[in-house]
Amino acid sequence: MSGISRRRFLAASVAGCAATTLAGPRKALASGTFSGYPDGMGVLVDLTRCVGCRSCEAACNKEQKLPAPDRPFDDMSVFDETFHDGKQKRRPDENAYTVVNRYNPEGGAPVYRKVQCNHCNEPACLSSCFVNAYTKTEEGAVVYNSKVCVGCRTCMVACPFHVPAYSYSSSLDPVIKKCIFCYDTRLKNGLPPACVDICPQEALTFGKRKDLIKIGHQRIETHPGRYVARLYGEKELGGTSWMYLAPVAFDQVGFDPTPGNEPIINNVKDFLGTVPMVLAIWPAMFTGFHLLAKKQKGHDDHEHDAEQQQGEDGGEQ
């Protein structure tokens, strides 16, 4: 009999597993919380200022060298376009990284909402990408390397804002397409994105995210009747670089009103935290079980062993 008893081994195994399981999630949470780069840039979108002129769409098209649109950018009939039996308004796609939609809240003037990538602090697209195509840059942009994108579209499923689009028109090399905050041509050179630059109403305010949070709250305090008291994106889903102020409840202008404040990755972080535990503990534990089982077999089957021993001896002769 070896130095460790079966009872002691089992007790130690259970204790070890319990310790790892309890410690695992706490460690995972501490290691993964990220509230954005300190000097990351952002955009504050003020829906009370937008007049729906679509200049941002035109500027995006030009800056990103996108194909000609279906309709001119001064054609306001696009606001009447709906899809899926009227349930879905326009969404960004491979030909348009941003679109403006019109909403008609009850008893109020029309409200226009610009849609584009919100450049999350902890992007779900980045978390879900198994080829690591996505990067959250220190300037705040969520960019992607289309050269390594394999077109699996997992990020399209992961994104809580349904932003990444797919180049379905390309049969040979379809990849993901989305707003990159004009990172390559502007943001990394200290310039605001093209949409912000062109906006005649300053509905889009470009600045350091931490400053925009202050500005957003200041606007709410200064004009209590103009806004609902919520800076959407400050905390939602772990925080986003693009944040919003609205004159009406956010669900009336197409936002998910209750996305929660946890980044999407927190849904899987606990599970992923157990993977190293499984890899490290389970082989040792099951090897132990296996050895013990063999040992026990040896205890109970003295005679059988003896017979087998004899047989083997006989075989050698």
Place this chain on the structure above:
Amino acid sequence: MSAKQTLTTLIMALALIAVGTIAAAGDVPEQVSLDTMAKLFNGVEFDHAMHTDLGEDCSACHHHTTGTGTSNERCMGCHAGSDEATTVRCSGCHVAEPFSAKHINRDASNRYQFHIDMPGLKAAYHWNCVGCHEQMDGPTGCQDCHTRTTAGDDFYQINVVHAEAAGRGGH
């Protein structure tokens, strides 16, 4: 011309808009050319005389920069007793490039509580004009005040023919 150049030109043009004809204190211009940011749209020949004839205080547009004092609650917190400012032109305070790195990172001493979120020149013009025009039934359409240039026509891609009209089917 690249998009960047176009936009830069547009902004530079706006920056110089208020050049006008304001020569000396008390010399109220008849006409002000708001054309320095003109690129996608032609400049505005602002009929200053007509607007002063409306009988509003100068401060209705010029905030605390003229003798009449400010009427804006937001400004009055600090500027109720402020002296007349040395300049009344919009670009004296509202910068043409509010989102340049230089302006975003400007000295903290120039970032008072309310000046931190001061609109740039382009927004200042549009808010000031359109805000009033909406209340007084003035023109509010883009081309009611400034007609679009050829560059503007290209920018908005006005020559695109809608797919359905061209018989290619919708999207």
